[in-house]
Amino acid sequence: xxxxxxxxxxxxxxxxxxxxxxxxxxxxxxxxxxxxxxxxxxxxxxxxxxxxxxxxxxxxxxxxxxxxxxxxxxxxxxxxxxxxxxxxxxxxxxxxxxxxxxxxxxxxxxxxxxxxxxxxxxxxxxxxxxxxxxxxxxxxxxxxxxxxxxxxxxxxxxxxxxxxxxxxxxxxxxxxxxxxxxxxxxxxxxxxxxxxxxxxxxxxxxxxxxxxxxxxxxxxxxxxxxxxxxxxxxxxxxxxxxxxxxxxxxxxxxxxxxxxxxxxxxxxxxxxxxxxxxxx
Amino acid sequence: xxxxxxxxxxxxxxxxxxxxxxxxxxxxxxxxxxxxxxxxxxxxxxxxxxxxxxxxxxxxxxxxxxxxxxxxxxxxxxxxxxxxxxxxxxxxxxxxxxxxxxxxxxxxxxxxxxxxxxxxxxxxxxxxxxxxxxxxxxxxxxxxxxxxxxxxxxxxxxxxxxxxxxxxxxxxxxxxxxxxxxxxxxxxxxxxxxxxxxxxxxxxxxxxxxxxxxxxxxxxxxxxxxxxxxxxxxxxxxxxxxxxxxxxxxxxxxxxxxxxxxxxxxxxxxxxxxxxxxxxxxxxxxxxxxxxxxxxxxxxxxxxxxxxxxxxxxxxxxxxxxxxxxxxxxxxxxxxxxxxxxxxxxxxxxxxxxxxxxxxxxxxxxxxxxxxxxxxxxxxxxxxxxxxxxxxxxxxxxxxxxxxxxxxxxxxxxxxxxxxxxxxxxxxxxxxxxxxxxxxxxxxxxxxxxxxxxxxxxxxxxxxxxxxxxxxxxxxxxxxxxxxxxxxxxx
Numbered sequence: 001x002x003x004x005x006x007x008x009x010x011x012x013x014x015x016x017x018x019x020x021x022x023x024x025x026x027x028x029x030x031x032x033x034x035x036x037x038x039x040x041x042x043x044x045x046x047x048x049x050x051x052x053x054x055x056x057x058x059x060x061x062x063x064x065x066x067x068x069x070x071x072x073x074x075x076x077x078x079x080x081x082x083x084x085x086x087x088x089x090x091x092x093x094x095x096x097x098x099x100x101x102x103x104x105x106x107x108x109x110x111x112x113x114x115x116x117x118x119x120x121x122x123x124x125x126x127x128x129x130x131x132x133x134x135x136x137x138x139x140x141x142x143x144x145x146x147x148x149x150x151x152x153x154x155x156x157x158x159x160x161x162x163x164x165x166x167x168x169x170x171x172x173x174x175x176x177x178x179x180x181x182x183x184x185x186x187x188x189x190x191x192x193x194x195x196x197x198x199x200x201x202x203x204x205x206x207x208x209x210x211x212x213x214x215x216x217x218x219x220x221x222x223x224x225x226x227x228x229x230x231x232x233x234x235x236x237x238x239x240x241x242x243x244x245x246x247x248x249x250x251x252x253x254x255x256x257x258x259x260x261x262x263x264x265x266x267x268x269x270x271x272x273x274x275x276x277x278x279x280x
Numbered sequence: 281x282x283x284x285x286x287x288x289x290x291x292x293x294x295x296x297x298x299x300x301x302x303x304x305x306x307x308x309x310x311x312x313x314x315x316x317x318x319x320x321x322x323x324x325x326x327x328x329x330x331x332x333x334x335x336x337x338x339x340x341x342x343x344x345x346x347x348x349x350x351x352x353x354x355x356x357x358x359x360x361x362x363x364x365x366x367x368x369x370x371x372x373x374x375x376x377x378x379x380x381x382x383x384x385x386x387x388x389x390x391x392x393x394x395x396x397x398x399x400x401x402x403x404x405x406x407x408x409x410x411x412x413x414x415x416x417x418x419x420x421x422x423x424x425x426x427x428x429x430x431x432x433x434x435x436x437x438x439x440x441x442x443x444x445x446x447x448x449x450x451x452x453x454x455x456x457x458x459x460x461x462x463x464x465x466x467x468x469x470x471x472x473x474x475x476x477x478x479x480x481x482x483x484x485x486x487x488x489x490x491x492x493x494x495x496x497x498x499x500x501x502x503x504x505x506x507x508x509x510x511x512x513x514x515x516x517x518x519x520x521x522x523x524x525x526x527x528x529x530x531x532x533x534x535x536x537x538x539x540x541x542x543x544x545x546x547x548x549x550x551x552x553x554x555x556x557x558x559x560x561x562x563x564x565x566x567x568x569x570x571x572x573x574x575x576x577x578x579x580x581x582x583x584x585x586x587x588x589x590x591x592x593x594x595x596x597x598x599x600x601x602x603x604x605x606x607x608x609x610x611x612x613x614x615x616x617x618x619x620x621x622x623x624x625x626x627x628x629x630x631x632x633x634x635x636x637x638x639x640x641x642x643x644x645x646x647x648x649x650x651x652x653x654x655x656x657x658x659x660x661x662x663x664x665x666x667x668x669x670x671x672x673x674x675x676x677x678x679x680x681x682x683x684x685x686x687x688x689x690x691x692x693x694x695x696x697x698x699x700x701x702x703x704x705x706x707x708x709x710x711x712x713x714x715x716x717x718x719x720x721x722x723x724x725x726x727x728x729x730x731x732x733x734x735x736x737x738x739x740x741x742x743x744x745x746x747x748x749x750x751x752x753x754x755x756x757x758x759x760x761x762x763x764x765x766x767x768x769x770x771x
Binding site: 019021023048049050051052053054055056057060062064066094096097099100102103104253257262263264266 | 402403404407408414415418419423425426427428429430550551552553554555581582583586593594597598600601602603
């Protein structure tokens with residue numbers, strides 16, 4: 001499926017600065033699940049940005065400005081062809097060893113309720129993939145996706161920005177015990193449970209194309225490791241494996257390790273001025 | 281007690297008197313009172329010194345150090361924040377053969393630890409092979425995921441290492457800690473030698489002492505050799521310090537000065553276009569190698585602690601982009617973590633296929649119930665260390681502890697068994713030391729300084745720390761330790 005993406009952000013970097021610096025994880029890579037046909041980022045200083053691979057294999061940009069305007073405009077636009085692989089991402093080159101993703105972080109340590117009932121599953125011979133599906137279902141039973149409140153179309157604007165870039169902040173992290181969760185809460189709960197069962201699992205950010213009553217969002221989900229198939233996507237918030245409507249952008253240990261934009265000076269959430277993720 | 285102030289009888293008597301309060305291995309005197317070979321000349325020299333000579337020299341030494349301004353800050357002390365580290369004027373002497381053996385063992389360890397760091401931040405073969413427990417590394421706070429897949433220049437992670445070694449017998453050396461993060465104290469080694477040359481030039485004439493003065497030059501060469509591989513011409517080196525309130529600020533400025541490098545604080549550096557620049561009066565100058573004396577968490581607020589004011593925003597990204605070398609690399613702490621320490625013999629065998637040349641101290645793991653029970657029952661004979669502690673803080677030395685301290689540590693071990701490692705109390709060797717009553721044996725350790733770049737350079741000797749309190753085994757300067765000049769004899 002061909003997907004056109006246009007994502008316009010505003011970062012309130014602050015007045016009267018001598019210098020500002022941003023770490024960007026807003027560049028998708030081609031792989032088994034997607035082919036990036038065109039991609040561009042427009043923002044002050046981007047022409048001189050350093051482009052490199054980060055520890056998780058993401059394409060990162062380091063962008064600097066001298067005497068920046070108080071607000072930076074970031075315009076991301078591109079076109080990606082997605083391929084339905086039933087969520088299988090495989091074993092991409094240049095990615096770190098999967099074992100890295102057994103490391104629990106403050107955000108992924110899940111309460112025992114999620115993984116407790118699966119504790120002996122693998123040892124008693126249960127295959128990993130059905131087990132991962134069960135974990136996804138379990139997470140879905142425990143939390144309700146707070147789509148209506150946060151991601152309703154009319155809220156596209158300031159409150160949309162809550163799911164975008166504030167992922168390092170506590171108000172969106174919440175505790176997974178909260179009955180209503182955001183996408184990253186579902187991802188963290190799934191990841192925490194998988195890791196508790198000694199299964200490597202990682203956090204994924206990306207775009208989710210609009211569908212029926214659901215608006216386009218900058219989204220978060222998880223991937224878990226299978227020795228045979230490699231990485232497999234699990235979107236516990238939607239209760240499905242990503243197919244053609246998910247565009248993968250970046251991966252990390254948790255939301256704090258792969259936010260789309262980090263800045264110095266630190267700012268609040270970038271404001272989303274416009275976001276469209278449209279199947280062409 | 282052997283004292284130069286008293287009329288001393290026969291040498292043997294004096295030695296026996298000296299030895300009376302020292303059961304452990306003494307580096308100068310054999311148990312029968314005879315003098316060990318490396319110390320023969322020193323022994324003769326000491327006997328020739330007129331009464332009070334050593335005391336006068338000690339006084340001179342103190343004046344010298346005050347003029348040079350070598351002080352250190354003691355955290356948590358509310359008297360004066362700056363204090364002079366006591367210097368003992370009797371040098372410690374190591375024979376050429378002893379040093380050869382020791383330095384081979386150090387080199388082996390340093391090679392293995394760098395190989396370990398490369399593996400841990402790449403393919404993690406040692407974890408796959410089950411030689412080191414996976415969780416010990418992956419769940420360790422000293423493990424730095426941001427380092428995954430990064431290829432530092434020449435594959436070296438820890439370029440500057442200070443291995444803490446103790447001796448318990450003529451050929452028995454134990455490594456206490458590897459200190460592969462940012463070991464300090466090398467300036468004391470250099471200043472001690474300079475002071476000694478002033479105070480006792482005649483003693484040097486009677487020995488062939490291997491020089492330590494080449495350290496700064498070797499440090500510069502080492503740093504230059506690990507400049508980013510894409511960099512042409514002579515690399516620019518900066519020493520990055522947290523600033524004047526850091527306990528080792530003197531050392532930072534001293535080393536920068538000795539190397540002819542710039543001493544910088546975070547705000548003196550900036551990142552632009554993925555490269556690091558230093559502000560100078562003639563405009564920005566590109567920096568290629570940063571010897572940073574700031575802890576990992578604080579080097580870059582963009583990647584690590586956002587509240588750090590000490591670091592340089594974007595520095596880590598510039599490092600990842602291959603445009604600057606950080607010395608030592610972030611994340612090296614996983615190799616000198618006290619819990620990982622117990623696996624160093626495994627690590628040496630795994631990467632080098634060799635048997636370890638230096639001993640590890642046997643270590644009790646308090647998360648194991650049986651070992652923990654042993655520890656709790658025998659705590660008065662053991663040394664308890666916090667896994668992430670340093671500098672002698674948060675440590676219990678059983679034999680010299682009070683009952684209240686032991687009970688407190690038992691409580692702490694039970695509350696957080698994974699936070700402590702426990703080792704037997706080693707009978708640290710003693711060296712003759714100038715004390716109020718004359719000369720007496722005092723316990724010592726040794727921190728040789730190792731540089732790893734285009735080759736491995738180990739400065740002969742190192743910093744000898746001496747516990748000045750009679751019977752004390754804690755040599756840390758923050759806990760009342762002093763230092764000695766350390767001589768390696770050339771053949």
